[in-house]
Amino acid sequence: MTAAMPLCAIVPPYVLDRLAEAGHEPAVRSLALDAAHRAARLAAPPPTSGATGLSRVIADAGHSQRLPGRTVRTEGRDPAADASVNHAYDGLGATFALYADAYGRRSIDGQGLRLDATVHYGQDYDNAFWNGQRMVFGDGDGEIFGDFTACIDVIGHELTHGVTQFTAGLEYHDQPGALNESVSDVFGSLVKQYALHQTAADADWLIGAGLLAPGVQGVALRSMKAPGTAYDDPRLGKDPQPAHLRDYVQTSEDNGGVHINSGIPNHAFYLLATALGGPAWERAGRIWYDALTGRRLPADADFTAFARATVAAAKARYPDQPSVADTVTAAWAQVGVSPG
DSSP: OOOOOOOEESSOHHHHHHHHHTTOHHHHHHHHHHHHHHHHHHHOOOOOOOOSSOOEEEEEOTTSSOSSOEEEEETTOOOOSOHHHHHHHHHHHHHHHHHHHHHOOOTTTSSOOOEEEEESOTTTOOOEEEOSSOEEEOOOOSSSBOOGGGOHHHHHHHHHHHHHHHTTOOOSSHHHHHHHHHHHHHHHHHHHHHHHTOOTTTOOOEESTTTBOTTOSBSOSEESSSTTOSBEETTTEEOOOOSSGGGOOOOSSHHHHTTTTTHHHHHHHHHHHHHHOSOTTTHHHHHHHHHHHSSOSOTTOOHHHHHHHHHHHHHHHOTTOHHHHHHHHHHHHHTTOOOO
């Protein structure tokens, strides 16, 4: 399945909207670029698969808005002098490694897709995105956001939108859209945890830790452990994510709150992973992966449908350990979602 969906960027539009309304010029430019790329994303042809192993190509846009840019590093070549090039190269590799080692997946499409990325896109561009064919990274403006290649979980998040694109194809609005964003947060965090050899108890469960510039009052873009606490800054506002279904945000903005309400399934996964213990990419991650890729999840799945799919995945994966499925059910119950 290769479902078309809008461009999915790591910084939510409501964050950039607030900055733009306050006259922050890089946010104004970034919003305009995001709008242009969303339109282009819907018309983009599917990328070509076929690599037998990990294959990466990093290009440099040279602060222009032209893609793909000049190729500056390819698979197996020595590190470049440019740290952003190397961060992107390493992040693509770390994402490939999680999916290959933990789940036996050949790249994000399962068929050996070459991983392409462009760094130094635009002037002070405050975002990073997967456009259906490649990762694109801005350098940030240095005042609110830093270099987007520096966060391995941001890279894992965006590439996981590609995995969703090639599997469940979750629609990008309301609850299915929030699930789409949550799945990317889950596996983005797992990419970081796998690379750092962390257990669920050791992980910070933050998305974009280190992305906010010095002086910004916050620790990350989102917190899976405590949704709604990632930042509280006069310029950014307060993190609006809920952790429970009773606080679900009804809004027409952000495609029905896809970046906001993703906090609910995010927190369910955190609760499951910490309850099961050990490395989160093992049992908890395996259950989420099976639910996403099992070809039984409808593209318009809501939270209840996804919860039901994860319980079924737990029963199928661990038939001799019924407590695992019970723990999945309990984690969803703690955020107000019943698998029914």
